Each structure stands twice: as C-alpha cells, then as structure tokens.
Amino acid sequence: MSAADTPIDPLNPVMPDPSALPADSPEWRVKFPHVNYINAHYGIKSWLLTKDHKRIALLYLASVTVFFALGGAYAIAIRLELLTPPGDFVQAHTYNKLFTQHGIIMIFFFLIPSIPAVLGNFLVPLMIGAKDLAFPRINLLSWYIYIAGALFTIWALLNGGIDTGWTFYVPYSTSFSNTYVVVAGLGIFITGFSSILTGLNFIVTIHTMRAPGMTWFRLPLFIWSTYATSLIMVLGTPVIAITILLVALERLAHIGIFDPRLGGDPVLFQHMFWFYSHPAVYIMVLPSMGVVSEIVATFSRKNIFGYSFVAFSSLAIAIFGFLVWGHHMFTSSQSVYASMIFSFVSFAVAIPSAVKVFNWTATLYKGSISYDTPMLYALGFIGLFTMGGLTGLFLAALGMDVHLTDTYFIVAHFHYIMVGGALMGYMGGLHYWWPKITGRLYPEGWGRFSALVIFVGFNLTFFPLFLAGYMGMPRRYHAYAEEFQVLNVMSTAGASILGFGLLIPGIYFLWSMRYGKFAAPNPWPATGLEWRTLSPPPTENFASTPIVTWEAYEFRPIEEMEVIGPAPEQSSRPVPGLTTT
Amino acid sequence: MQIPLPKIDLPRLPFTPEQASTIAGHVDALYLYLILITLFFSILVVVLIFYFAVRYRRRTPDEIPPPVEGSLVLETVWTITPLLIAMTIFVWGASLYFALYRPPTDATEIFVVGKQWMWKFQHTEGLREINELHVPVGAKIKLTMTTEDVIHALAVPAFRIRADVVPGRYTYLWFEATKTGRFHLFCTEYCGTNHSGMNGWVVVQDPAEYQAWLSGGASESPAAQGEKLFQSLGCASCHKMDVQGRGPMLIGLYGKPQKLDNGQEVIADDAYIRESILDPQAKRVLGFGSVIAYIHSLAAPQGGGTANTAAPASGSTTTSGIAPDTQRSNPVGPTSPRTQRNTGGAMQPANANANTPRGTPPP
C-alpha cells in the first residue's frame, strides 16, 4: 500500500508506517522516506565537522545529557548524605565538592546550554524559514569550545574536584581553598565563550535571515524568548569571564583586587559575579518560557493571548534582569540604600513574569485542549514556576531575605524555578519537537506516566525544603541539627522518585530513535514553519525559501497547511503527508 | 524596642522556628502576608488551569476553536495589580530591613570574630566565649563583627537575624531576646570544609543567672567547670558531641581502647588523655594526621592557638584541674577589636597568621 494515497487521519495524525521495513534492517536509513539531515551523510567525521545547525543541535543534546546525568548523580549523593543529621555518608570536604560540582555542572554545563543550544540551534533557522544560522562555522566552533571547557572542568573533577560552591566567593576561592579552582574556573571561562558565540549567532540570524513575510510580530514566541536570552548571553557572559580571570590571577599571582589584605574588596567580587549570574538565571528560564508558549498554543489550538505582551515581556525580563543583581547581597554588608534599589527593581522584574503566567492561562480559555505529554510538562511548568517565582518575592523583600538567605528556602526557591520550571520546559520541548528532530514518535503513554511521576517526585523533593529553610536550616551543610531530619527524609524520598521518573524518558527516547513510529511532518498539528517541512527536515530545511503569509499561531485545518518539502529529486519514495511539494 | 510594623505571635506550629526576639514577630507577620499572596496567586492559577483544561478539553480531533484576541483591559489589570501588590511587599520589607540593621544606640556591645571554623565572642566585661554566646533576656545587644579569614555569616534563626562577616570591615547586628533558652547559632556563608560545624548556641538567661554566669560560677562541680572550660577553650569546635569534627569524638572514650594511626591500640586512661591534650602529636588517633599538622601550625608564636595555651595551665591530670582563671588568660587570643591595642592586634585580619594562604594551592 502506498502511503501517499492514505488520507491523513486527523484523529491520529501519526501515519501508518509507509515503508513496512523492519526498523533495524541494515538499509533502513537508505530506505527512510526521504533524504534528511540525519541520513544525508554518514560517518563520525560527517558529524564532528558538520556545519548543519540541526546536527550541531544533536551534538549539544548528547553532551548536555551526559552532564545532566552527572549533575543528577551528584544530586543523589547530596540527598543521600542529607538523609541523616550527622555527616556519615561522605566526609565534609567531599560533601562540599558534591554540591559545588552539582551546581557548576547543572548551571554552566547543563541548564545554560540546554534549551538555547539544543532546541534553539535546531529550531531558530527552521522557525524563521532560513537555511541555517548566520555563522554555521562559528556555531560548530562554539560546540567545540563548550567541549573544551567541559574537558577542563572534568579534568578538575578527576583531579580531586573543587569545593568553593558554584558562587566562588572570595577570599575563600582565591586564598583558602586548596582545590582545583583555577582549572574549573578556566573550564567555565571557556564555556562562556561558547555561550557568547551562540547568542551572537542567534541575534544576527534573527535579525538578518528571516524568510520573506516573516515580520517580527509573526515570529513564534520561542524566537522572541531566544532573542532575549541571546541578549543576556552577549551582554552578561563577558563579565563572568573577566571575573573568573581575576580570580585566577588573584590565586596565581595575588593581584589583590578582591583581597582585603591587599587593599581589595571581597564584595566587589560579588557584584561582578552576580552582574552575570542573576541575568543568567533568566538565560535559564526564558527559553523555557518560549517553549511553553509554543506548547500551550499548539495543544489548545489557540493563538497566544496577548502575543505582543508576551513577546515584550521577554525583552523586559532580559533588560530589567540586569538591574537586580544586588538582591543576592542583602546581607553581604552592601549599603542598605543600594539594597533598596535592588529590591525595588527585583519586584519590578517580577511583573513581566506575571504577565506571561496570566497570558498563558488566558490562552487556555475557549481553547481545544488536549493532554499530550508536552502539554502536561507545560502546565506543570506554569504551576511550579508560579510557586518558584512567588517565593522569589519572599527573597526580594529585604527584611524577609535576612532570615531566609543561605537557608534551604533559597535552595527550594531556585529548584522550583530551575527544575520545576526550566527543566520541565526543556523536557516538554524535547517531547514536543522529538518527532521533528528524529522523525520518530515517543510512546505517548509512557510519556504521560513519567511526566506525572516527575511532577510528584519533584514536589516531594523540594517542597519540604521551603519549610526547612524557614525553620533556619542553612544550605551547604554537610551535617545538620536533628530537628530538620523529618523534612530531609521526605526530600530524599522525593528525589528518588524524581530520579526514577527522569530515567523513564531517558530510556524511551533512546528506544524510539530506533523503534518509534515514523512521524508525519506535522504530527500535533501545529502552526510554526518548522512543521511545514519534513520530519526529520532535509539538510537545508526547506526546498524553497518559504514565503510567510499567515500570522503566528493561525490555526487552520491540517490540509491547508502546505508542506514545503524537499525538491522532488531528493525524495527517494513518496513522502506521506505531503500535500504539495 | 518598639517597631512600628505589623507583628504576630505564632504559636509553636510544626515546622516553624521559635520566636525569641522582639523582631521575630514582625518578620513572621511579613512572612504570613507573603504566604497569603503566594497561596492566592498559586490557587488562582492552578484552579483556572484545571477549570479550563476540563471545560475546554478537546472534543473532536479536528476542532479548531475561534481565535480570541488579546484584551488591553485585562493586560493592564494584570500588570498593575501585581505591581501594586509587589510595592506593598517592597515597602514592608524595606522598613523591616532598616529596623533589623539599625542598632539602637543604647545597646550593649559584644564583639564577634569569625574564623575557620569557630565563633569567638567577647563581652564588654572582658569575658570570652567560643561558639556559645550568653546574653541576658530583654537586653538590647549589638554585635560588632568581623572575621580573620574568609567571609562567614552569623545567623540566629530564632531571632530572625543574620549578617555576613567580611574581612577588612565591621558589620553589625542587633537583637533583643524575649525568651530564655538555648537557640541555634549558625554560620550561613559557605566558608570551607567545616562550614557546617561552625555553629553553636545563643544562651539566653535571666538577668540574675546571667550575672552569676558572668562572675564565673565558682560553686560548680569540677565536671561542670570542666565543661565550661571545654566550651570556652574551643575544644568543642573540634571535638563535637554528635558529629565527627576535626578531632575524634570524645563521648565514651574514657577507659576504652583507642586505635592509633601506627596500628597500635592504647587504653584511654588519664595519662593518655593528659598526653593527648599536651602533645597531640605523641599518640595519634587513626585518621587525623593532617589535623595534627594544623595543630602544629597553631603552635607558631603569634598564633596563640588553643593547644599550646592550654598546656601550661593544666597542672593536674583532669581537665577540671585547670585553674578557672585560665578562662581569662586569653586562650584564643584577643577577640575584640577594642582590646587590640594592648595585645598587639594579633587578631587583626590584616596580620593574623590564619589569614595567609595555606600552602600552595594547586592550580
């Protein structure tokens, strides 16, 4: 039976497998419905030297997954240690390395590159109708830089690790710690350039490579949030680079810019560190917000309520996010007046986030809502981000932060946003675009199941930590007082559920790459340009430059959404789901 | 001290910290306000999501709902409302902050020096303590704090106070305790290996009891005096009661065999204990080699470390035999910035030996 004459069943947009080829037969790639970016070239070299943004995205996907698993392993060790009050599972200095390395890896090597470098790389050209990013070679270079930075960091880890906390506060990091601060710092320094180059590439691409008709206000919201993220990467990352350079110089040559004995000021380090690291938290969450906008629109088949408000709120977050860094320093001996400014702006920067939350909720109104896995993650994101964000307000309130800073309340706050928010967004995005990325479907039932397990496990892990924090349990403690134990046991129990929940997608994603059903070009169906090419897309994305005549999120019956497929000669067999070429 | 801000007195609920200072009720009131806001918005969002998700669930696979345009009125409402609410939090939080960080002028001053990994307190009367701070209930106390090495932070959750101590500068805290009892005191700025061991207790006493404590409590039993010495000399910073500190746990030690690092075992009798105090190097407990090296470095002339100061004083074989007045003999060096003149400023961060980088760190 030829698939081409099978009508697409909108109820089940998944096509019957046209090839009826055993998926593991040696020629399966050759006989795959069409020539695409995955099967266009073979061999390890074709991957390591690729300039195709989609392949580079996969390189990133593989590398950040490794780091996520590593960071997760550290997290499990942390939770095991905290099961009981005395420090019995590992030694104090080992514990300090655990949370430091957990933080460094999760932030610099997992979360910051996760959505921008994986989904962003894959989607930005597709969504705006371009053949590639503006600078494909720089794109590849930035992956190599990332790997170089990662190798330095791994070298530091293997040699005995680093114990300064991910915040590297001086003078501990410059004069007291005798761990591999400089090597690990160098790793972060180098990786920073990867992030700068990625951001630069996105900014230029979004400005100069949009397809005809793709005006700014027709851009998918994911592009807006990626654009805002890129601004932060470009404007903020150089500052952490120079800061780390100064720490290294201070350590190696005692330059004394931060050292009070040499006339320096340790608080200056905190200013410079947070000048980057606060905006960096928006690098972590903005892309997720973009993903959530896409998912919410698609699975309620509605245009995003207040599109331009959502778009501009991303920019507002990126810009105002640079004015609040001092809220990490309320108890640091910073001037009380400066604290007031920073606190004030912190509240202001919460408003664009609020706008987004309300607009997503309003989008659901009168929609046609389905509960596929990506949607479950997106709705989870909205709830958990709201909680994480609102507890951020506790911390932004000066007098309240004095009691809460450096307690587990902080730990709970940022895990709610970074795990409950950013990670959920990333997972949702991976599921949502998985058919496009691999051309295969993941098993929906397992998807929903694991999303629920993760949601439950997550809340059990981190909610108790709010309480522990308010009771006063300090963070970065290897051994703690008895009265906090109950809460910590709950948290550890939750972490094991969470870890189990995360393992499931890890397994079925791998499984689906080989055995999953073939995906139609537009399985959900959704509206973005990326859904108007094949799954997986051919190397240069579209057969001809698309001309955009529709608004963002303009839902139409799937028959009306033509696929701008590959040139006929590229296609080795009829492509199912193609109405036009 | 009257603070013109809302205040609540919490009953002791599970998972809430005790309220033991004048400011605690004020902080809790703000906390409650924030919780209500959080609950309101979280419930609002969650309920709406659930309601819409059920009410507008997809009924036929190809249904395409009509698009809904945005609404400027709604956008304005949900921009302005959160902004206004946020501003109330800001103002409240800021006023509280000023109250927390502006010490009353009539407060009694206590000097605090943090160092890796202990807290040293000095009362204006000259009395010094380590990891324990005795204060009378109902008195306004101002802490003037600094550190010899890295940044630490002093926090007393029951009082809802906290501030970093920063090398090269003084920072201040104040409180007025409202309850007698023992309250946790934590170091909450990460400061290195034994950060989690850098904690202790604030002991709030009745004024009379406090006076007795100040004057030395001469009528106590030798064991009680010894305990006090053990605390005040800083032994407790290494020999913890409950967790493994830098020194071995001493509970259940006396009279039992102890494994040494040369493989031998000794019985921990009086002689052994005396020797261990005087000369930690003589017989080393398994697993503490590097600490011994550190204790050695404490013997350096300007350091005034615990080990060598305690040694000449212990004329008899038990700890309680140490003359009570060693308590005043500057066992850990001068603590207060004010007394720095007469002691040559050994504790000044600028020249304290603990402040020089330890060895050559790896790259």
Place this chain on the structure above:
Amino acid sequence: MSAADIHLTDAEQHAATALQHHFDNMEQQRVAGTLGMWVFLITEIMFFGGLFTAYVLYRTLNAASFAAGSSGLNVKMGAANTVVLICSSLTMALAVFYAQTGSRRMQIIFLLVTWALGATFLVVKGFEYAEKFRDNHVPWLNFQWEGKMPPGASVPSIRMFYWIYFVMTGLHAFHMIIGLGMLGFLIYFAWRGRYTPEYHAPVELGGLYWHFVDIVWIFLFPLLYLLGANLTH
C-alpha cells in the same frame, strides 16, 4: 531587515563566489557579518568593562594612591603610543577604503603600514614594561614604592593601581597581538587578490576590530597615565 527587502541582480550575485550557501545574496551576508562583528564588540566592551568597574571603584576609594601610582608611569611613552594607535586607525580606515574601491596595491600597502604601527605600539609597550621592571613597580615580582606619596595614599593601594595597570594594558596588548595576527591574515588574502569591491567583508570587519582596540586605548591613556601627571612636578 529581512531577505525580502534585498534585491541584487543575478550578475552581482554570481560575481561573488564568496557567497555562502545559506545566504540569499551578498548584501544579506555582508549585513549579517557586520552585525555579528558589532555584537562581538559589545561583548568586548563588557569584558573590559569588568576591569573598568574595578578601576573606577578603587580610584574613587583611593584617589590619592591612584594619582601617586599614575605619576610613576611614563606619560611620554603613553602619549606616543596614543599617537601611534591613532595613526594606525587612520591607515586601517584607508585600507578599508581601498578595498571598497578595489585598489589591491594600496590596500596591501596600508594593511602593512597598519601592521607596522601595531607592532611599534607593542615594542613601545615592551619598553615601558621593562622600565616598570627596572623601577621595581611590577607587583608580583618586585613591588616597591619610593615615588610620590601624596597625603592619603598608601602603598597597598598604589600596588593595586599597578595591578590594574598591568591587567588592563596586558589585556589590551593581548588584543593587539590578536589584531596583528588578523592583519597578517588579511594581508595574505589581499595579496592573493581575494578582496573585491563586491566582497571585502573581512577587511571591513577587521577594521572594526582594530578601531575598537584603539578606542580601548583612548580610554586607558587618560585613566592610567594622565591621572597623576600633575604630581610629577
């Protein structure tokens, strides 16, 4: 601007073999390159910005020490280097001009002159560093201060000034070295006749970078050298 706004004749497009596959036309490619360079330059501003912040802060807190430290620098050499760099900016601009107008010979000549001026700058800088070494003003090697001590100045803060001086000028010199390498690359390809009026983006972008490095120096010179100039007599 989007690709739709850009119209070039086919002839123009085919003239340029340098068009990369993913761009629609040369104009799009050029605009993208220029924007990319500018965005890169702001990251450079922020990179140096961290140091400028430290400088401004300590200068504000220890004005006297910084003036004293500054009086130990060689203003003449600094000024000479400023002139050298301004000249090199001019020659670089001219090189771009000749690339735009398609004069291969003049283009190469001016690139070479720019290179030579850049090298001169580094040589002068080298002499200055050597002088600092002789005067025992290099903080991690041999710092001693026998110079001016205006009221309020202190040796640690002066030492800090010298640290900032070395880190800032060192980083600047590092950028100069990269610039020289880049010029070498441009000279080679210009010599090979690669740059035409249609395609000379590398020369233009190289020019932007070179001028940026010049601008950094334009600020470093007064901030570091001129501060204490009036203390020297």
Place this chain on the structure above:
Amino acid sequence: MAEHIVSRKVYFVIFGALIFMTVVTYFAAQIHFQREAINTIIALAIAVTKATLVILYFMHVRYSPRLTWVVVTAGFFWLAIMIVLTLSDYLTRTQSAMPGIK
C-alpha cells in the same frame, strides 16, 4: 542598504582632530587645577569625544543602519549600568572599614 563609502578627506579630517585632542589632553594634564576633579573631567571629556569620532567615522556608524546605533549605544549603556549600580553600593555605605585596612 548598500554600503556607503566614506571619502578619504573625512578620514584625514578626523585624524587631524584626534591628534589635536591627544596633544590637548596631554598638556591639560600637566596643569595643576585648583580642584583635582577638573583634570579628570577634561581628560574624560576628550577621551569620550575621541572615541565618538572613531566610532562615527572610522567605524562608519554615522552611515550605518539604526540597528548598529542601537547596538553601540546598548554596549556603553550596559557598561554604565554595571559601574553606576556597583558604585551605588560603595558610595552610600554606612558601615565602616576596619581602621588601618584601607
């Protein structure tokens, strides 16, 4: 937008102005003003002018699309944010430094 070619004359005029200002700033720095700040202000004003000229003419921003203007301004604006907000802490501090440290 096609490329704009700046004439050589403009380059030479700008070059002359830059050299002139370098000379001025050099001699202005030798003068001992009553208030120290004046020296700094003169030096900085000249530096800013010089940088602006380089950016506008040598770097062709004067003839560039608005986007380039935005990018350049944003760069300096962000630097200003960093410096100003950092100083907002130090210049309004009430807590004292330890005697003899600073």
